[in-house]
Amino acid sequence: MRNLISLLWKYHFALLFLFLEILSLSLFLSFNSFQGANFLGFTNEASGRVNESFSNFSSYLSLKETNQELSEENARLREQLKSSYHSLLANRVYFGDTLYEQQYEFISSKIVNSTTNKRNNFVLINKGKRHGIDPDMGVISSKGVLGIVKTVSNNYSLVSSMLHSKIQVSAQLKGNSHFGIVNWPGGDAKTAILYDIPSHVKIKEGNVVETRGSSTYFPKGIEIGKVIEILESDDPAFHEISIKLSHDFSRSGFVYVVKNQLKEEQLEIENSIAIE
Secondary structure (H helix, E strand, O other): OHHHHHHHHHOHHHHHHHHHHHHHHHHHHHOOHHHHHHHHHHHHHHHHHHHHHHHHHHHHHOHHHHHHHHHHHHHHHHHOOHHHEEEOOOOOOOOOOOOEEEOEEEEEEEEEEEOOOOOEEEEEEOOOHHHOOOOOOEEEOOOOEEEEEEEEOOOOEEEEEEEEOOOEEEEEEOOOOOEEEEEOOOOOOOEEEEEEEEOOOOOOOOOEEEEOOOOOOOOOOOEEEEEEEEEOOOOOOEEEEEEEEOOOOOOOOEEEEEEEOOHHHHHHHHHHHHHO
C-alpha cells in the first residue's frame, strides 16, 4: 500500500494532466455532435480492424482443422455421386433407392511426402491399415488420378504415383467409347502418354482423358488429364497421345483413397475367365 501511495505521489502531476485531458475531450465531444460522430466512427473503425485481425489470426490457427473437415466432407459427397453406386437392375434409371447399392467408399487422407524426380515415384499418405486401407486401392485428388496404393502400415500408406513406370491406368476419351492405357514415360512430371486409341479417331487439343471404370481401382469418369498433342507412333494403327496430367504432383494436400466394395467379386469372376 505504501508503495502504491508513493508511486501515485511521484506521478501525480502526470496523472492529473491525463485526467484533465480526458475530461476536456469528453466535454468537447459531448457538446459538438459533428466531432463526436467522427470520433465514434473512428473508434468503431479501429475496434473493427482490431477484431478483424484477431479473427483472421484465429482462423489461421484453425485452418488445418478446417481443411481436414472440408476434405472429409468432400469424401462423403463423393460417396453420394451416382458413379459411386452399382445398379442392381440394369433397366432402372432411378437413383437413391433400394435399386442401387454403394460400390465406392472414399477415405480422406493427406500427403506427407512425395517424389517427382525418380523413374518410379511414390507418395506417402497419413492413413493406413487401421483406417481401412489395403494395397491395390486407387488414390485420387480433387483434380484427378494420383496413383495406386502399394504397401501399408498401421497409420501410413505408400502410393505408387502416376509418375511410375509400372503404373498403367485404363482410360477413355470423355464423350466417346474409345479407350486405351495411360502410362508415364519418364521425364516431365506434368505429362504422360495415352496409348492404344485407334488412329481413325479424331482427337483435339484439350480433350479430357478420364478413367474408364473397368479396373477395380477407380470409378468411371475420374479425370486423368487433357490432350496436348498427337505424337508420332511406331504403330500406324494407333495414336500415341501426349496428355497434361490433372493432378499436380509437386504439391501436397488432401487426397482420397478409393475403396471398391465389389473388388473381390470382380476379381473372382475375372480370374475364373482367365482359368478357362
